[in-house]
Amino acid sequence: MTETSKPAAGKGAVARFLESDIYASFRSSPLAMAAAVIVLAMFVGAVLATLIAPYDPFDPAKVFLSDASLPPRWQDGGDPRFFLGTDDQGRDMFSAILYGLQVSLMVGGLGVALAALIGITLGLVAGYVGGRTDALIMRVADVQLTFPAILIALLIDGVVHSVFKGISRETSAIPVLVVSIGLSFWVQYARTVRSSTFVEKGKDYVSAARLVGLPAPVIMWRHVLPNVLGPVLIILTINLGLAVITEATLSFLGVGLPPTEPSLGTLIAIGNQYLFSGEWWIVAFPGATLAILVLSVNLLGDWLRDALNPKLR
Amino acid sequence: MTETPSFPEPVISVRNLVVEFATRRGPLRAIDGVSFTIGKGEVLGVVGESGAGKSVTGSAIIGLIDAPGRIAGGEVLLHGKRIDNLPAEEMRRLRGRKIGMIFQDPLTSLDPLFRVGDQLIETIRTHSDLSASAARERAIALLAEVGIPAPERRIDGYPHEFSGGMRQRVVIALALACEPDFVIADEPTTALDVSVQAQIIALLKRLCATRGTAVMLVTHDMGVIAEAADRVAVMYAGRIAEIGPVRDVVKHPLHPYAAGLMGAIPTLSSEADRLTQIPGAMPRLTNVPPGCAFNPRCARAFDRCCIERPEPALPSAALAAREHVASGHRVACHLYTAREDAR
Amino acid sequence: MLAFIIRRMMQSAGVLLAVTLIAFVMFRFVGDPVNQMVGIDTPQAEVAKIRESLGLNDPVIVQYGRFVWKALHFEFGISYQFRQPVTKLLAERMPATLELAFTAAGFALVVGILMGVYSALRRDSVVAKVFEAVSLVGVSLPTFLIGILLIYLFAVILGWLPSNGRGQVVRIGSWWTTGFLTSSGLRSLILPAITLGLFQMTLIMRLVRAEMLEVLRTDYIKFARARGLTARAINFGHALKNTLIPVITIAGLQLGSIIAFAIITETVFNWPGMGILFLQAVQNVDIPIMAAYLVMIGLIFVVINLVVDLLYGLVDPRLRMTMRR
Numbered sequence: 008m009t010e011t012s013k014p015a016a017g018k019g020a021v022a023r024f025l026e027s028d029i030y031a032s033f034r035s036s037p038l039a040m041a042a043a044v045i046v047l048a049m050f051v052g053a054v055l056a057t058l059i060a061p062y063d064p065f066d067p068a069k070v071f072l073s074d075a076s077l078p079p080r081w082q083d084g085g086d087p088r089f090f091l092g093t094d095d096q097g098r099d100m101f102s103a104i105l106y107g108l109q110v111s112l113m114v115g116g117l118g119v120a121l122a123a124l125i126g127i128t129l130g131l132v133a134g135y136v137g138g139r140t141d142a143l144i145m146r147v148a149d150v151q152l153t154f155p156a157i158l159i160a161l162l163i164d165g166v167v168h169s170v171f172k173g174i175s176r177e178t179s180a181i182p183v184l185v186v187s188i189g190l191s192f193w194v195q196y197a198r199t200v201r202s203s204t205f206v207e208k209g210k211d212y213v214s215a216a217r218l219v220g221l222p223a224p225v226i227m228w229r230h231v232l233p234n235v236l237g238p239v240l241i242i243l244t245i246n247l248g249l250a251v252i253t254e255a256t257l258s259f260l261g262v263g264l265p266p267t268e269p270s271l272g273t274l275i276a277i278g279n280q281y282l283f284s285g286e287w288w289i290v291a292f293p294g295a296t297l298a299i300l301v302l303s304v305n306l307l308g309d310w311l312r313d314a315l316n317p318k319l320r
Numbered sequence: 321m322t323e324t325p326s327f328p329e330p331v332i333s334v335r336n337l338v339v340e341f342a343t344r345r346g347p348l349r350a351i352d353g354v355s356f357t358i359g360k361g362e363v364l365g366v367v368g369e370s371g372a373g374k375s376v377t378g379s380a381i382i383g384l385i386d387a388p389g390r391i392a393g394g395e396v397l398l399h400g401k402r403i404d405n406l407p408a409e410e411m412r413r414l415r416g417r418k419i420g421m422i423f424q425d426p427l428t429s430l431d432p433l434f435r436v437g438d439q440l441i442e443t444i445r446t447h448s449d450l451s452a453s454a455a456r457e458r459a460i461a462l463l464a465e466v467g468i469p470a471p472e473r474r475i476d477g478y479p480h481e482f483s484g485g486m487r488q489r490v491v492i493a494l495a496l497a498c499e500p501d502f503v504i505a506d507e508p509t510t511a512l513d514v515s516v517q518a519q520i521i522a523l524l525k526r527l528c529a530t531r532g533t534a535v536m537l538v539t540h541d542m543g544v545i546a547e548a549a550d551r552v553a554v555m556y557a558g559r560i561a562e563i564g565p566v567r568d569v570v571k572h573p574l575h576p577y578a579a580g581l582m583g584a585i586p587t588l589s590s591e592a593d594r595l596t597q598i599p600g601a602m603p604r605l606t607n608v609p610p611g612c613a614f615n616p617r618c619a620r621a622f623d624r625c626c627i628e629r630p631e632p633a634l635p636s637a638a639l640a641a642r643e644h645v646a647s648g649h650r651v652a653c654h655l656y657t658a659r660e661d662a663r
Numbered sequence: 664m665l666a667f668i669i670r671r672m673m674q675s676a677g678v679l680l681a682v683t684l685i686a687f688v689m690f691r692f693v694g695d696p697v698n699q700m701v702g703i704d705t706p707q708a709e710v711a712k713i714r715e716s717l718g719l720n721d722p723v724i725v726q727y728g729r730f731v732w733k734a735l736h737f738e739f740g741i742s743y744q745f746r747q748p749v750t751k752l753l754a755e756r757m758p759a760t761l762e763l764a765f766t767a768a769g770f771a772l773v774v775g776i777l778m779g780v781y782s783a784l785r786r787d788s789v790v791a792k793v794f795e796a797v798s799l800v801g802v803s804l805p806t807f808l809i810g811i812l813l814i815y816l817f818a819v820i821l822g823w824l825p826s827n828g829r830g831q832v833v834r835i836g837s838w839w840t841t842g843f844l845t846s847s848g849l850r851s852l853i854l855p856a857i858t859l860g861l862f863q864m865t866l867i868m869r870l871v872r873a874e875m876l877e878v879l880r881t882d883y884i885k886f887a888r889a890r891g892l893t894a895r896a897i898n899f900g901h902a903l904k905n906t907l908i909p910v911i912t913i914a915g916l917q918l919g920s921i922i923a924f925a926i927i928t929e930t931v932f933n934w935p936g937m938g939i940l941f942l943q944a945v946q947n948v949d950i951p952i953m954a955a956y957l958v959m960i961g962l963i964f965v966v967i968n969l970v971v972d973l974l975y976g977l978v979d980p981r982l983r984m985t986m987r988r
Contacts, residue, residue: 035344150678155920157927158960165945165953166689252805259807260930262945272805279811279931283819294808302803309799382889416891423889428882431901432981433908442900443890478980494890 032314039310042303049300053112056105064098064106065267094274094289095281103274104296110270111297114181115251118188122250123243125189126196131227133197134204145201148194156191156253163187164262180264184257188250195242203235237315244308248301255297271297330357331399331534332381332419332502338393339373339380339558348605350376350389352558355632358502363525363535365549365566367542367581369602373558374538378504380404381536382419383411398502417447420495420533422524424507426487430479436463436490437475440497447498462493466523485516489523496527502534509544517541521548542582546570551648554578557602557613560632564649574635574651577614612654624654633657671972675965680731682961686954687730690740691723739955744947749955753937758840759829760929760936764922766852767860771921772914775864776907779871783879783906784898786872794868801865806924810858810931817854825851827933859928863917870913875906908979915971919964 033039052059093099129148133141151159167183207213208231216226255272257263259279264270266277271293278290339351351373358364366374379385381396383403396404398418403411415421423429431439440459444450450458456475463471466489479487488508495503505524509517525548528535537549545552545566553563554575562575573579580598600617603609609616615625634649635656714720718729733739739749778798782791804812818826830847832840842848878884879902887897926938933939937956944952 031344150681154960154964155923158923161926161942161945162689162953162957165948169948169950248803255805256807256927259805260927260942262942275808275811282811282815287815290811294811298800298804298808301805302800305799305803384885384888412891412893414891415889421886421889423882423886425882429886431883431887431905433904433979434901442892442896446890446892446896480981491886494886497890 033310036310038306042306042310045299045303046307049108049296049303050112052105053109056102056109059105062099062102064103094277095286100288100292103269104271104293107269107271107274107293108296108300110181110264110268111251111254111272111300114184114188114254114264114270115247117185118250118254119192119243119246121185121189122192122246123196123239126193127200127232127239129193130197130200131204131231134201135208135223135227135231141201144197148197152194156188156249157256159191160184160187160253160257161260161262163190164257180268184254184263187257188253191253192246192250195246196239199238199242200232200235203238204231207231207234241308241312241315244304244311248304248308251297251301251304271300329360329399330397331360331362332536333357333397333400334377334381334394335397336394337377337380337391337396339376339385339389340392342388342390343606345606347392349392349608350558350605351380352608353394354555354558354560355394356553356560356563358534358536360501360534361529361532362551363528363537363549365545365552366536366538366555367540367545367552368555369540371602371605372555374540374555375506376558377555378421378506378536378538382415382421382504383408384415384421413447416443416495416500417498418500418502420498420500420503422488422491422495422503422505422508425511426484426491427511429491430487430494432479435476435478436482440475440490440494443494443497459493459497462497463490465527466490466493466496467519468493484512485520488512488516488520492520492524492527496531496533499531500533502536503528504536504538506538507540508537509541510539517544518547524548542570554581557608558605559613560652561614562649562651562653563632564651568649574649574656575614575653576618576620576655578651612652620655622654628654630654630657667976668973671969675969679958679961679965683731683734683958684727686734686957686961687727689957690730690950690954691719691726734958739958740951742944742952743949744943744952749951752940752952753955753959754838756935756937756940758838759842759934760922760925760938762842763852763855763859763928763934763936764918764925766856767858767925767928768863768914768918768921769860770856771860771863771867771917774860775867776871776910778864779868780875780903780906782868783872783875786876798865798868801861802869806858806862806927807931809861810854810928813854813858814931824854826854829935855928855932855934858931859921859925862924863921866917867910867914871906871910874909875902878902878905881905908975911974911978912971915967915974916964919960919967922963923960 033043057063094103129144133144164183164187167179167186204227213226213230216230221230251271254263254270255275258270258272259276261276264273266273269277274293275290275297278286278288278293281289334357335355337351337354338349340347340349342348354373354377356364366377368374376385376389380391383406385391391404394404395402398414403414406414430436434442437456437459440462441452441455444455444458445452448455460471460475463475468474468486468489474482479490482490492508508524509520512520521544524535524537527533537544539545549566551564552566552569554561554569554573554577556577562569562573562578569578570582573582577598598617603613603616609626610629611627612618612621612625612630615621618625630652632650632652633656635651718726721729737750741747742749742752745752778794782794785791814826817824825847828851829842830849830851831845832842832848833844834840842852884897884902887901892901923938925934925936926942928934929936929938930942937959940952941956943949944956
């Protein structure tokens with residue numbers, strides 16, 4: 008901000024972002040822009056689901072079995088009231104997808120946030136403290152890394168449900184899923200942050216901060232962390248896609264969200280039962296929504312990785 | 321003063337070479353009108369800061385400029401025949417057989433998964449009809465020649481079993497395996513221990529002298545230049561600032577940049593103070609100033625330097641006499657042509 | 664070399680011990696084994712007797728030792744759901760899962776490497792762009808969705824391939840069953856194997872591509888080009904060999920996760936393997952099966968890891984050297 012000759016000087020963070028290389032590379036990548044628009048639209052749709060959705064698919068008073076299994080509007084027998092048709096219980100697919108999106112994104116987002124929190128903290132501690140602490144954390148990470156996230160999530164789910172037997176799936180599903188995802192995905196953050204911390208730790212500014220007598224946690228959060236955020240951001244984006252997939256998979260397998268509070272995965276699981284009877288729309292629309300969401304998030308992640316790491320091109 | 325060795329047949333000639341790299345913000349000129357020749361058995365040292373275009377020049381000659389880079393102008397001649405426009409397959413046949421190249425880091429120049437001997441034999445057999453056993457004998461002879469002890473045993477070793485200096489000897493053996501007429505040595509000693517550097521330079525010089533190989537020795541080490549080169553070219557921002565017999569350029573640099581590089585002052589100047597460093601930094605290639613590329617950093621720049629680009633030329637006769645300038649010593653600086661204008 | 668193997672085996676044993684510890688904690692503390700075995704009306708004395716006979720009153724460390732000892736003999740107790748020995752249940756279903764996993768892994772490896780090498784060498788070609796698009800879709804589509812898609816396309820619409828089960832199987836030896844020997848068995852295998860392998864295939868393709876591009880940028884490839892070697896010798900001699908070494912590691916580990924990922928594919932295709940068994944165990948809190956599955960997956964991972972490491976050493980001369988030391 009001290010360079011007055013630069014046009015960006017004195018402007019806010021937004022203006023500086025608009026003039027940055029990252030934004031330039033964003034503007035020159037139509038795929039990334041399209042992905043960003045889709046992700047944004049889905050986020051808005053999910054957040055405002057209760058306002059946008061034409062029906063409340065979970066209000067028994069407004070769902071009629073007589074409307075069950077109607078095909079999408081443009082097909083023979085379609086009902087103009089239900090744009091994407093209805094499911095086996097007469098629920099409006101479009102509304103159900105919006106609600107499902109909300110649940111999926113919430114679980115995925117919270118899970119990734121938890122994973123990042125655990126991973127960053129452990130990574131900072133391991134990298135900064137070193138020695139035995141580091142060895143212990145990284146050993147645990149190694150062991151865990153040999154097991155796929157979905158398996159860990161399944162185990163955690165199983166254990167939680169056997170420990171808290173009294174709790175119904177309705178109330179416990181979301182916290183259990185978030186914890187499962189959080190505990191399955193932390194390793195990558197920890198490893199990345201740890202190795203960056205090792206590098207940053209050796210630099211002069213950290214030594215200087217130490218000399219001044221700043222406590223270790225302050226140095227870590229205020230000085231080391233900002234320097235390792237680039238890679239973390241990339242992992243965060245890519246992991247959001249993975250987390251949504253994991254949630255959907257668990258729900259599809261029947262250990263995630265129950266049909267009374269369906270996520271996209273649950274909707275797909277329900278629809279899958281009607282695949283052979285020709286009611287393809289019950290599975291196709293939630294499936295397509297999930298696929299497009301994850302694809303867009305991954306496209307953004309890929310682009311972000313390239314933009315932040317021009318060397319990799 | 322006229323001790324300039326005569327190298328009658330130029331092995332390699334570079335004329336007005338221009339190399340550009342396509343970038344998001346338009347083409348970037350890494351090499352901008354470079355010309356020189358190297359004769360049989362001659363060693364041309366090329367010095368300059370990193371980014372001055374030394375290595376790119378080498379890559380351009382051997383035809384290994386990768387996209388987004390390309391030769392955008394000028395020509396390269398080997399024994400008088402143009403090679404810069406050859407089809408890829410013909411150029412490949414020249415590489416290794418007629419033109420060899422030695423890279424900077426011997427630790428990374430050799431494929432770690434292949435035995436040293438296999439890499440040598442592979443190279444020899446690519447360019448000749450030798451049988452496997454004959455090629456192996458040739459490989460052993462080469463290793464012996466570059467000073468690898470017990471070559472018949474070491475030939476079956478992997479690169480990681482060799483020390484850095486030994487690996488660079490292997491690299492030299494590989495580059496000279498097919499007796500090329502011209503060798504580009506791109507900072508061949510930078511990555512080595514100081515104690516080993518002199519040995520490698522001496523080895524390179526001896527091998528090339530006995531074979532009459534022309535050498536382009538890229539380096540930023542003036543000591544290496546003084547020791548090994550016959551002539552030296554000083555590069556700055558993709559252009560040649562000064563080129564001439566090594567003793568001349570080192571003792572009597574004319575171009576202010578060359579003078580700065582030699583850590584001496586141009587004797588021409590009356591306000592002669594020691595010039596220990598050159599202020600500023602080389603411009604980014606996206607941002608080379610008009611006129612002389614060195615003008616923003618030059619203490620002796622004047623109006624013309626900022627407008628007109630100086631071409632490498634012989635200094636005016638009067639100057640040449642006063643400055644004891646040897647023949648063949650060219651400099652791209654208006655200081656040495658301005659007087660003629662004034663006349 | 665021997666010292667290296669021994670050291671690696673010690674590490675593997677350590678990992679396995681950690682895994683069995685988790686399995687033991689689950690087994691012993693999460694689901695009380697006795698509660699599952701007795702009814703509500705079982706008298707207190709009876710419960711105590713069972714407790715004693717199971718050794719649940721011994722010190723925990725002794726119990727853990729016994730658990731490990733039994734695990735070494737593949738004894739994991741009785742399934743709560745099926746009232747049958749867990750080992751027997753797993754053994755019955757193991758052939759189905761392993762045949763599926765190996766077919767999927769073979770498919771992923773062969774196709775993934777071919778596609779990766781191609782798109783690294785011709786990275787501006789249309790085909791490479793198509794591969795890249797396919798790979799992006801491949802990592803973005805959840806496995807179960809791919810399965811559903813394939814079923815809808817090839818089983819429901821086209822009616823070419825079966826959509827569930829293993830088809831006809833042939834018994835080999837005392838317990839192994841194989842679907843490789845009948846045409847219905849082979850046809851049944853196609854869709855699940857593609858579904859299971861697709862994700863790993865895209866991973867391997869991306870890995871090979873990235874690794875190969877990295878290798879093509881190295882000094883030794885530049886030097887090989889400067890020596891005038893043919894493109895063929897450079898790409899398929901030097902570059903490919905250097906590319907495949909790190910790929911071995913990842914691909915090996917992928918095989919392990921394929922077995923675990925089979926849970927999803929087996930569910931979609933109703934494939935009678937261990938994955939479905941484990942999923943049912945999770946849904947019904949059948950702890951002995953969960954514990955056994957965990958230990959088994961851990962064992963598979965560790966063995967694969969070990970084999971990969973040794974293989975790595977055999978291929979890479981640099982490591983052969985360190986291993987000798």
